[in-house]
Amino acid sequence: MDLERFVGDCIAANNGPHPQAAVLEVLAKAIHNPSAMLTAVGEPREAGIKVLHRSKSLTILSAAWTPQMNLMPHNHLMWANIGIYTGREDNILWRETPDRIEAFGAKALFAGDAVSLPVDVIHSVTNPLLRFTGGIHIYGGDFFDTTRSQWDPETLKKEPSDGASIRRMFELENKRMRGRDKL
Structure with a gap:
């Protein structure tokens, strides 16, 4: 596997008539x-x-989830393709209601699986395993320059999502893992 070639192939594919596919x-x-x-x-x-x-x-992106990590419901506001190269990623699919969001579907992704998510998807992610999960996440736009939303995991109320809140979540997960390793 040549990562530079893979990225180049993705860039070329993105310039065609049906980029996500x-x-x-x-x-x-x-x-x-x-x-x-x-x-x-x-x-x-x-x-x-x-x-x-x-x-x-x-x-x-190459994204890694700690064992048993949960990522709150969130949107991307652009299409996404996800491929898992190690572990498992469970996705709950959500839709907005007048007061909050409600779950309406789920999809488990195993190593070797690749899936498309539409522009309007809201999903939460869980690594149910006792080991790390890694995946390639590809977005049809600038993921870091898009104002997105997330939903509070307890109340399911919509709130802004920004890089700082996501970084904090990853930091807390890594701190949790370091504490677990000391046991």
Whole structure:
């Protein structure tokens, strides 16, 4: 697995007439051999995101979830493709109601799986395993320059999502892992 070539192939696919489907095809091919992608990006050792590419039209990340990590419901406001190269990612799909959001579906992704999420999706993510999960997340836009929303995990009330709140969540997860390792 050559990460530079993978990123280049995603960029080229994104310039076609059906970018999400074309990029998903590139991702699915790369994730088909999850151990090769794992070798290319490295074994996850902490929660976080590693930016592989960022432009106005495409963001490619390697994301790692700690064991049993939960990410509150959130939106992207752009299409997303997710491919898992190690572990498992459980997604709950949500829809907005006048007062909050309600769950309406779920999807479990295993190593080697790749899936598309539409522009308007709201989802939460859980790593149910006692080991790290790693995935490639590709977004049809500049993920870091888009004002998004998240929903409080207890009340399911909508609130703004920003980089600081996400960084804090990753920091807390890594702190939790360091404490767990001392046991």
